[in-house]
Amino acid sequence: MALPDLQRVAESLGLESARRHIFLCAEANEPKCASCAEGVRSWDYLKGRLKELKLAGPGGTVLRTKANCLKVCVRGPIAVVYPDGTWYHSCTPEVLERIIQEHLMGGRIVTEYVFAQRSADCVRAREGQ
Numbered sequence: 001m002a003l004p005d006l007q008r009v010a011e012s013l014g015l016e017s018a019r020r021h022i023f024l025c026a027e028a029n030e031p032k033c034a035s036c037a038e039g040v041r042s043w044d045y046l047k048g049r050l051k052e053l054k055l056a057g058p059g060g061t062v063l064r065t066k067a068n069c070l071k072v073c074v075r076g077p078i079a080v081v082y083p084d085g086t087w088y089h090s091c092t093p094e095v096l097e098r099i100i101q102e103h104l105m106g107g108r109i110v111t112e113y114v115f116a117q118r119s120a121d122c123v124r125a126r127e128g129q
């Protein structure tokens, strides 16, 4: 059983109800995949929309994390969604809105912005099939 302080944090973040986790590169020190301003704009948009749609937080289905660098460093801002292992490029607020609506809410990958996708074989192996 979790300690009370950790249990409170887990509940406030929706750690037990989340189905997907999106990481977005918003590197602040010498960003390479996009300008600093673009990264901040995308991160602020993602954070605001997930809150507005009540997807993040208590009882939410989405976790979000601002990453300093996802090691891709071109055509950003870069994002990755787990557990699907879907990597997206060019994550402007407009593209993030599609990722939120179609992938995070609808479960459908936004294929036109995907540049890497974990293979189905990997998923099956992980699930022991």
Ligand code: FES
Pocket (backbone or CB within 6 Å): 025, 026, 027, 031, 032, 033, 034, 068, 069, 070, 071, 072, 073, 074, 076, 077, 078
């Ligand atoms: S600086 Fe964004 S992925 Fe490396």
